Amino acid sequence: MIKIVFFATYELRKMFYGKTDRQATNGFLFGGMMMRRISVERLNEDMVLARTLFSIDGNILLNAGIKLKESYISKFKELGIAEIYIDDKISSDIVIEDIIKDETRFEARVAVKKAMDGVMNGNNLDVKPIRNVVGKIVEELMTIQDAMINLQDIKSLDSYTFSHSANVCVLSAVTGISMGYDAYNLKELCMGALLHDIGKTKIPNAILNKVAPLTTEEFNIIKKHSRYGYDILKQSMEVSAYSSYVALTHHEKYNGEGYPLGLKGKAIHEFSRIVSVADVYDAMTSNRVYRRRINISEVVEYLVSLGDHHFDYEIVRKMIEHISVFPLGSLIMISTGETAIVVDNNKKYPNRPVIRLIKDPYGVEYKNFDEIDLTSCNNITITEVLGDF
Numbered sequence: 001m002i003k004i005v006f007f008a009t010y011e012l013r014k015m016f017y018g019k020t021d022r023q024a025t026n027g028f029l030f031g032g033m034m035m036r037r038i039s040v041e042r043l044n045e046d047m048v049l050a051r052t053l054f055s056i057d058g059n060i061l062l063n064a065g066i067k068l069k070e071s072y073i074s075k076f077k078e079l080g081i082a083e084i085y086i087d088d089k090i091s092s093d094i095v096i097e098d099i100i101k102d103e104t105r106f107e108a109r110v111a112v113k114k115a116m117d118g119v120m121n122g123n124n125l126d127v128k129p130i131r132n133v134v135g136k137i138v139e140e141l142m143t144i145q146d147a148m149i150n151l152q153d154i155k156s157l158d159s160y161t162f163s164h165s166a167n168v169c170v171l172s173a174v175t176g177i178s179m180g181y182d183a184y185n186l187k188e189l190c191m192g193a194l195l196h197d198i199g200k201t202k203i204p205n206a207i208l209n210k211v212a213p214l215t216t217e218e219f220n221i222i223k224k225h226s227r228y229g230y231d232i233l234k235q236s237m238e239v240s241a242y243s244s245y246v247a248l249t250h251h252e253k254y255n256g257e258g259y260p261l262g263l264k265g266k267a268i269h270e271f272s273r274i275v276s277v278a279d280v281y282d283a284m285t286s287n288r289v290y291r292r293r294i295n296i297s298e299v300v301e302y303l304v305s306l307g308d309h310h311f312d313y314e315i316v317r318k319m320i321e322h323i324s325v326f327p328l329g330s331l332i333m334i335s336t337g338e339t340a341i342v343v344d345n346n347k348k349y350p351n352r353p354v355i356r357l358i359k360d361p362y363g364v365e366y367k368n369f370d371e372i373d374l375t376s377c378n379n380i381t382i383t384e385v386l387g388d389f
């Protein structure tokens with residue numbers, strides 16, 4: 001019985017919805033750039049790397065366009081890289097662009113690493129590289145209208161903290177722009193966001209990198225990173241008080257249940273209220289040694305559900321306006337039982353993207369990949385975000 005209903009829906013879909021306008025007008029559908037994210041476990045030697053991979057120091061590890069070899073795949077695993085972007089026929093012509101230049105993102109990572117290394121070695125904080133890259137991030141983002149975040153940074157095990165800091169900075173800046181911040185305030189917000197976890201330099205690595213659940217005592221030690229970070233930043237004449245407060249109060253919660261001060265509501269500075277949402281969003285959507293990343297749609301739901309409890313709801317709302325709930329290249333299952341890939345977003349209706357049908361309900365790959373715009377197919381819903389294949 002279930003099968004009949006399911007087939008009826010599938011057949012109806014086949015009957016009524018053919019190619020989208022996008023596909024009809026797109027003569028180069030199977031040419032151009034191609035990209036989707038895939039788990040390293042699924043890689044094989046026929047695949048082509050779609051985005052250049054950089055080392056922790058910003059050096060090129062592998063250039064985009066290179067055909068994978070077994071030795072490269074082993075290296076990814078060794079570096080703790082869980083996923084990469086590849087080119088293949090099902091992701092044909094899906095161009096996923098970062099909202100800031102690759103060079104800028106890597107410069108941000110390197111600047112954070114150098115700042116943290118310096119502090120760990122007992123040196124004074126070198127703010128200049130941080131301020132330089134913050135200037136570039138703000139300048140690049142201010143030129144884009146309505147930036148949508150579709151691309152997720154690939155993090156290796158050892159670059160997590162630096163990539164995370166760069167992501168938190170970009171996401172905070174996008175939110176600040178949408179809240180009407182001027183360049184001066186954006187830069188101050190970004191300084192705080194890039195350096196929000198600098199206090200972790202004072203926490204033993206054995207605790208920071210522990211895979212097993214933390215004991216209460218260990219968690220209490222980790223919590224100290226907020227105050228340590230504030231102490232480091234306030235010593236520098238080049239870091240404003242508001243940027244320093246971000247390090248101190250990015251784990252405060254809107255309802256007063258956070259740490260270290262237990263501040264409540266608007267008593268938490270707005271910069272920190274922004275960074276705290278960006279921090280949680282990026283951490284939850286990242287692969288960690290102890291868990292796989294959580295789907296963006298679930299994380300967005302989680303953030304909304306905690307609006308005005310843990311977070312400032314207005315800020316959550318401003319931030320998620322710029323996050324693609326189903327990023328380009330996501331593999332999904334729809335209510336007909338077919339497997340599809342997201343090829344375009346509808347900004348007004350984030351839950352109704354344009355999709356390309358890849359496999360029928362039995363898992364057999366289609367010869368031709370039709371596209372449908374879900375804004376014009378109200379009877380079809382996205383039922384699951386899939387891993388990859």
Ligand SMILES: [Fe+2]
Nearest residue numbers: 196197250251
């Ligand atoms: Fe933190």
